[in-house]
Amino acid sequence: MKQIPVTKRASQIEYAIRDVVVPAAALEAQGHSIIKLNIGDPLAYPGLPTPNHMVEAYQKAIYDQKNGYSPAYGIEELRVAISENEHNKSNGGWNCEPNDVYICHGVTEALQIIFASYLDKGDEVLSPGPHYPPYMAYPQVFGGKTIEYKLDSENGWAIDIDDLRSKMNDRVKLLVLINPNNPTGNVITKTELDQIIDLVSQYENCTIISDEIYDRLNFNENHISTASRSKKVPIITLNGVSKVYYAPGWRIGYMAFHDPTHNSKEVRDGIERMLRSRICASTPAQYGYLAGLNGNDDWMSGYLEMIKERNEFCVKRINNIEGLSVERPQGAFYMFVKLVDPYWNANDKEFVLKLLNQKYVLAVHGSGFSKNYGKGHFRIVFLPKKEILNEAMNRIEEFLIESRH
């Protein structure tokens, strides 16, 4: 049958993290049990539940019939709580007002709206390589183009500032920082932030998107909000309930505007128009996030300790496996593991698919996070319990031995 044509913007979207789910689901349908190290969802692993006080606040909102539409930019209490949270950050906050905060269906919707409002044909977005896939997938939807700047795989995946500088130009409307980084776990230092902001300040139409969704999953307590360092460059901070508050399925995130020279009024008006047209984010879920932000957060350090231990465990195991090496993540809950063997280094997707089919361990191929700088790696999530991680490492080790080229 002659097919109705699909647009290129839709047909060329790739989202490696979910795309490997298809063959895994086929194996599960045959009765195999898979160790899934692919999706960054703490709720998929035992021991990291959404905290009770957040669950109860969300339940209460539904019971209290807060089931109607909420204001397009979010409920006022939540905007206030987020602005205070940005203001009071431990390593230096910034002057965030409630009106600077817009609540979205997760950071993903924030990105769609930002790209739609900033990007015309020929505009460029600079994103770290490797990066979370929507930073490559979405700009092209609106005629823009993502250019990757290099993260240094030999230096803890720090930003290669010279490479970044060489890619800046007047077409760059948005520079993306992911801090802590997904998939590498790198955390940007204050010196690096200042260098980057200084560089961007030389271009009058460039805004920084600072994706800080993993901000408190920061093992050395050195994470600094980008907005707190900028006196001139506009910064859009992205964050939400998904990772640090352990509730990704609630789909609540936000963007917060730091616009020190007030040159973002027109784009913000466009963003507000788009937000109004799609009505609002989940009303009751916003109350759950509110409870997280306003409640006691002592519980968070227990979760963090557990994750740090698993991080240490995986770093040690991986660096003792012949054929693998990894830079120690400083934040988030991902590890971007290097395939040392030249064949696998050149064929990371084949590695991931064969590992899945032969050993029932699901990782994501590095080239899914960057064509230029991700090849020869795979990403794992180190959230499972140690016994599971250990079993996964055993199987990866076996696979590498059995498949030696």
Add this chain to the structure above:
Amino acid sequence: MKQIPVTKRASQIEYAIRDVVVPAAALEAQGHSIIKLNIGDPLAYPGLPTPNHMVEAYQKAIYDQKNGYSPAYGIEELRVAISENEHNKSNGGWNCEPNDVYICHGVTEALQIIFASYLDKGDEVLSPGPHYPPYMAYPQVFGGKTIEYKLDSENGWAIDIDDLRSKMNDRVKLLVLINPNNPTGNVITKTELDQIIDLVSQYENCTIISDEIYDRLNFNENHISTASRSKKVPIITLNGVSKVYYAPGWRIGYMAFHDPTHNSKEVRDGIERMLRSRICASTPAQYGYLAGLNGNDDWMSGYLEMIKERNEFCVKRINNIEGLSVERPQGAFYMFVKLVDPYWNANDKEFVLKLLNQKYVLAVHGSGFSKNYGKGHFRIVFLPKKEILNEAMNRIEEFLIESRH
């Protein structure tokens, strides 16, 4: 300060329903109480709460820690329940399989994804005039153009088939039906549906979007699903938890594909790619909707009776006010009222703003629903209690007398 440029696609979005909220909020800040007849949100009015069994199921999902990501297309149980619901519709169902159903952040997200996947520069969308504003706002985001076909204001807002026929051509990728219609309350008859489907079947690349979000708010029990009438033309049915299940703030809707000749595989692949890239809709909210679909629905007739009474009440009152007239709505909960006075007929937005400022009643100007066919009208929501509706009608009547030209 020189401004960072905003894209046209964002700056030209208009959403009249929320845009009139800005002056209303200013009046409220001054201490005035407003009778709000602007937003189609049953939860904003007493007596139409989300049913208990749905509230409880949603609460249980949160308590059971269903707070992680769900499958990109929706939880399997909900896709099954929706497919059965489409299959068993009272006036003729259609052969909907669970795999034909995709769960979204409300119908709005479904629309964004559909337009992104179908529309390239120069493509056209035919939408009813008047229509729900996103049908005008979103196609242009992707380079498409919305052309309005005429609903006949003298004939219960029925579709003017000759006008529709005159606007069909090979550039029309999507024809939108809103049934029951927002803002007019018209319900499409079987004969009309068959005529429209026959017309569309003559164009090989045209798909019908059938927005049936008000399907069971159908006062004469004559609503027919479009998909049930099509043997050849692809139909995308839109529906969700917002209106008929009284939970708009949960932000759960769906699109369901009826693709009788299998010519929509490529666009569906594009849609699936876009869905995977944005991860998923709210996981726990999907369980709330599931309870609504699977539970006893006897409660629904009580709600419907209440709404029908308010409909009758408003039709009578309005048709007795000099300067106004209205066609009797057959479904949904909106009335699209004609301003008979020539001055107001030519200045519907001024009417709405003055009514707001002088009488504290908030309606939405008809031109916000259609530049061509909405002018000279205003939309009200007839969900408030009779006493409130009566008070609103009194004030509108007073305003018309006091402002007589």
